Amino acid sequence: xxxxxxxxxxxxxxxxxxxxxxxxxxxxxxxxxxxxxxxxxxxxxxxxxxxxxxxxxxxxxxxxxxxxxxxxxxxxxxxxxxxxxxxxxxxxxxxxxxxxxxxxxxxxxxxxx
Amino acid sequence: xxxxxxxxxxxxxxxxxxxxxxxxxxxxxxxxxxxxxxxxxxxxxxxxxxxxxxxxxxxxxxxxxxxxxxxxxxxxxxxxxxxxxxxxxxxxxxxxxxxxxxxxxxxxxxxxxx
Numbered sequence: 001x002x003x004x005x006x007x008x009x010x011x012x013x014x015x016x017x018x019x020x021x022x023x024x025x026x027x028x029x030x031x032x033x034x035x036x037x038x039x040x041x042x043x044x045x046x047x048x049x050x051x052x053x054x055x056x057x058x059x060x061x062x063x064x065x066x067x068x069x070x071x072x073x074x075x076x077x078x079x080x081x082x083x084x085x086x087x088x089x090x091x092x093x094x095x096x097x098x099x100x101x102x103x104x105x106x107x108x109x110x111x112x113x
Numbered sequence: 114x115x116x117x118x119x120x121x122x123x124x125x126x127x128x129x130x131x132x133x134x135x136x137x138x139x140x141x142x143x144x145x146x147x148x149x150x151x152x153x154x155x156x157x158x159x160x161x162x163x164x165x166x167x168x169x170x171x172x173x174x175x176x177x178x179x180x181x182x183x184x185x186x187x188x189x190x191x192x193x194x195x196x197x198x199x200x201x202x203x204x205x206x207x208x209x210x211x212x213x214x215x216x217x218x219x220x221x222x223x224x225x226x227x
Binding site: 004031033035040041042043044045048056059091093095098099100101102103104105106107 | 117119147149154155156157158159162202204208213214215216217218219220
């Protein structure tokens with residue numbers, strides 16, 4: 001079956017511009033996560049959606065970052081007024097119920113010039 | 114504050130030998146631990162997990178050991194194969210109702226030499 005997909009795979013933008021990153025989770029997975037991996041670093045939790053509950057936004061680094069999810073389907077991560085330190089690979093993962101293993105997408109490599 | 118640490122950024126092992134990857138954690142609330150493997154340009158893929166009620170979990174060539182008193186876990190791969198060359202991340206989570214937020218280490222790049 002189809003895994004987690006993310007688009008675009010690569011995004012180059014200029015400092016100050018807004019970007020939107022998309023994640024399509026595995027069908028039927030109620031939990032969806034966004035992570036960020038900066039060069040040479042581990043994965044950093046950003047935000048978590050579980051069903052119809054309010055999202056856990058505790059990992060978002062600033063108010064320039066926001067994310068939405070349509071029901072139990074696609075999610076978009078928006079970064080406003082991008083900064084060079086936002087350059088990273090942004091990874092999305094989904095899980096059947098939020099308790100078990102997370103399945104990751106291939107990531108979006110964001111480069112802010 | 115790095116709650117999950119992988120102190121070896123890289124490891125090189127000869128094919129057929131045992132690979133041992135180590136991970137330390139500081140948060141005593143963590144009670145579920147996972148290892149993920151990542152190839153370039155791909156997302157991490159789940160490898161093996163262990164909960165705090167166990168001290169060992171085995172799956173084929175992969176075994177994870179957990180030492181709760183030392184807050185240390187390790188992944189053993191034996192025998193190592195060239196296809197095992199990848200970056201390995203350990204991750205930890207406190208199992209709280211309705212969530213499993215994973216905290217990842219920085220990763221260890223494993224290279225298996227023929």
